[in-house]
Amino acid sequence: MSDSEALIRIEHLYKIFGSRPQTKLSLVKQGISKQELLEEHHHVLGLSDINLEIPKGSLQVVMGLSGSGKSTLIRHINRLIEPTAGEIWVGSGDVLKMEKVQLREFRRHRTAMVFQRFALLPHRTVLENVSYGLNIQGIAKDEAYKRAERWIERVGLAGYEQHFPAKLSGGMQQRVGLARALATDADILLMDEAFSALDPLIRTDMQNILLDLQEELHRTIVFITHDLDEALKLGDQIAILRDGGMVQQGTAQQIVMKPADDYIMDFVRDINRARVLRIRGVMAREGLPENADGAIPEHISLEDALPRLASAGHEAVPVQNKQGQVVGSITVEAVIQAMIRPDHDNRN
């Protein structure tokens, strides 16, 4: 995964909210705190020196507490928010250089967004909502409905085509939101706390739907959450924001095993490692075993893997993905090592 090239590249991105943001840029670059900028200069620090590379086909989670700048960051990718300074590249395209019409085409075909509060069109049926992005692209109605129907089925809403959103539960509404975003065939999916408004059970459902779809679609997904469990479950890569700054980036494994500071430490201290860490995050990816005898699936948790590993003794056990390909190997020692709570010694 690390060798595939970045699809989205964010470089030295700054965003300051207020009446004259440019004049405060140098202060921010000198490292003025968010608090001080607000109290003495009446500007809000949205983002400060964000650098992020997101590989094609990966699921990047952005995590942080409320007000840390997550929504601000994701809205820069499709330029719903203009930065104060910095660069945003998608593929070989400079997003900030796009003219109005180009930007519109970019939003129509390259990016699609899923919102925390769904943001569906209340006066349109499920079918009309899902085909909304296709309407905007100018695709003929019949064709748009045909494609929309496929996605409605994919997210498990077949039979609800003619219902209005207000008559559906939150979970079903967000399925509509997800189908609407997927239907445009945009290769970048921007999800701003897409599952945060849902009940825990429904939320787990939605996470599984997303993972299943992603397994097959390989879209590039930027997923925002303030929930560590969700971040660990979904993210190939996780970036953690605090007061507009980036505090740590890495795999779930790296974040849990080596939290960069006390802020992140607080996040990860009380999680049940055995349950949240998945084999995929712990396995060795080099020196793949030749055969798949007795292989375990990559997506199961350490907890679920342990009994099956225990019988293998010290031997490395092959790990396979849903298609049955061997993608790594794992030993019982590695699993136990991963379950040990970090203390001050093994932080970097």
Add this chain to the structure above:
Amino acid sequence: MDFFEEMPSLGRRDLMNLRKGIDAGFRSFSRSYGEDLENFFDPLLQFLIFFEKLLIAAPWPIILLIIASLTWLGSRSWKIAAGSVICFILIGYLGMWEDTMSTVAMISVATLICISIGIPIGVLMSRSDRLQSIITPVLDVMQTIPSFVYLIPVVMLLGIGKVPGLLAVCIYALPPIVRLTNLGIRLVDKQVLEAADAFGSSYWQRLKDVQIPLALPNIFAGVNQTIMMALAMVVIASMIGVKGLGIPVLQAIANQYLALGLFNGLAIVALAIIFDRVTQAFGKRLQRHQVGGPNV
């Protein structure tokens, strides 16, 4: 101490000259442009006359049939449709058919004009706070100035007749639709708007797919109020030559004919109630997609 006893004011002669000056200015304006204005409004006049003649000339059962189907299409309620038909039968039976048709023609044309001018103004107004702060006081004046007062310049410009009457009605009835269009668009959910932008909507797509449909219940409340205000102007408009139910009311006032005044007044009330119920029921149906909305 004189200063406190008497309010300083222009001398009587100065005041008279001021008024004369304004009047003369306006008169010369109307002399040079009155004809052009009349020509400009001529198509409107022709349309109004045509529509009125059509309503009057059409056989009454056909009109009743049209009323029944329009009210039913608008409200989807048999009660409202039947009530409307009964009202019109009574009106005809009491000898007010022609006047009522004239009034209906005038109200319909006035409402169409208000909608086609008011909605675009409301849309523009919702886009800019500055425009809103300019237009709002103008609307306030239009609504509060006694309606007789703006009959004067209208009559000076265009004389007496249908067009000036129509104009007076429109000026009076325009504000609610402008206000409620503006309000409705400003109240549209910001998140849905953001979604529209995120999917790459152009300005027009945003307006027609999101803003107008979501503002429609409010816009429709504006249409309803506009119709009500137009009806309220029927009597006043008849003072400057608009045919219809207002004329007998004026006669009744001048000659103290109680029954005549009452019948025609009640006919106006009946029209108001019918228009109101039908447009309100239609407005409610526009919100049927909302939680708890009717399942029609």
